[in-house]
Amino acid sequence: MKAAYYIGLMSGTSLDGIDAVLADLSPSPALLLHTFYLPYDAALRSQLLALHYPDHDELHTAAMLGNELARRYAEAVAGLLAESGVDPEDVTAIGCHGQTVRHCPESGRAYTIQLCNAALLVELSGITVVADFRSRDIAAGGQGAPLVPAFHHILFTHPQTHRLVVNIGGISNLTSLPPRGEVIGFDCGPGNMMMDAWCLQHTGKIYDENGSWARSGRVIQGLLEKLLTLPFFSLPPPKSAGRETFNLAWLEGCLTGKEAPADVQATLLQLTVLGIAKPVLDYFPDAAEIYLCGGGARNSMLVAALRTALPGRKVELTDSLGIDADWLEAFAFAWLAKQVIQGVPANLPAVTGARGARLLGAIYPA
Structure with a gap:
């Protein structure tokens, strides 16, 4: 069976850095092939932490940080592929969770914000990107999390x-x-x-x-x-x-x-x-x-x-x-990207509270 390569990128609320995994999702169970970690520096961590609270000109700050994160994600992807020996054109898609800076799922004011300029990540990596995994579930009355x-x-x-x-x-x-x-x-x-x-x-x-x-x-x-x-x-x-x-x-x-x-x-x-x-x-x-x-x-x-x-x-x-505890969540976003690419709903309404199964994520084609 031909390999179906997907990349998962996860940078969580701990703000420590980027977990990147290369997975082959053609077999069952899926295979976690390679991993790569890119730590955040203190300055980036501080800027991201500050965005969790209202401040002056935060729209501009968020946009600039979204661009910077796209560059960091692209760097992690490049490092992962260089170490694995896999070419970018052989990867079907990147599943990028983005960096959560606001998550307010309460009814009546529900929204969620994960920073990443996904279009820029496509341009930098040359690989289709799937991002914004939470919004559709929230639009359907769910919490948008957890997704894994x-x-x-x-x-x-x-x-x-x-x-x-x-x-x-x-x-x-x-x-x-x-x-x-x-x-x-x-x-x-x-x-x-x-x-x-x-x-x-x-x-x-x-x-x-x-x-x-x-x-x-x-x-x-x-x-x-x-x-x-x-x-x-x-x-x-x-x-x-x-x-x-x-x-x-x-x-x-x-x-x-x-x-x-x-x-x-x-x-x-x-x-x-x-x-x-x-x-x-x-x-x-x-x-x-x-x-x-x-x-x-x-x-x-x-x-x-x-x-x-x-x-x-x-x-x-x-x-x-058989699955390293450090990489499971990034592995999950590779799988979530595959679900989107194949048009398969991936939320669980019993978990999130959404009104039904929904296709999660937006596709940015290469």
Whole structure:
């Protein structure tokens, strides 16, 4: 069978950089062939973070950053193809999620913004680009996120075992994959976002490697309970979130100013754990296996705390199922691009709350 090459590009709310994957989507299951990572520099990260909040001349800033991101995405694509030895003309399409800077799915004012000048990315790469994956689902009354549960279903559903897939990126989201019945998925709380922001502010490091700083602190129970009163945690699914919900201003509004920074970090790690564990226990008590992906899956303290919070269940990384936890989300956007190119709806209404199945993404032909 001739290879069907697709590229997936993902830059998430953690604002750490661009994950690029080359996939062959002709076989079943699909094959993840090559990966490439392009980190963001501090200046770009700061500019993108600033766009999450209203400011002067933000339309111009957003347009300029969209152009800059297109150039960075094209650089990641070039690096990926150079290392894999695949020519651009052999790639069917690039699935580019873009960089989310606003996500407001609430009824009555619903919209979502992912920055990327997709037309410029086509010109720079010479490859058809599929972008803007969330807007159609939101137009149909959905949350526009999470989008990857459909791909989790394709890859990981087991005929006898109820599995959950938990992606711990900037935001945590989970996918329920029962042997029979409906696939369900939703955002469940902050993943790395709050820990990374607090770590950068107090240590200058962009993340807390293996939770070592959090390990040096102690959970502040009163603060944890206060953070958990945020209405998002009690909302039923479908639901999704971003920096509009979880940010330093929200955290600092809950602090007295007397807390030790390491204790706050330990508390934020436990917030991420409970944001995942509580919906697992509430909605999916029969789930026997939980598989983790995303950057937070590499935080050994976080993984250990999840195993403690979810006793009696197998908690492993998706690596154990043959898909590297660091690359699963970018892999999903390669698959989502293929669905669009082939005219196949890719949202799951039970996940997003949309009125029905919809074709996701806009095609920019080469």
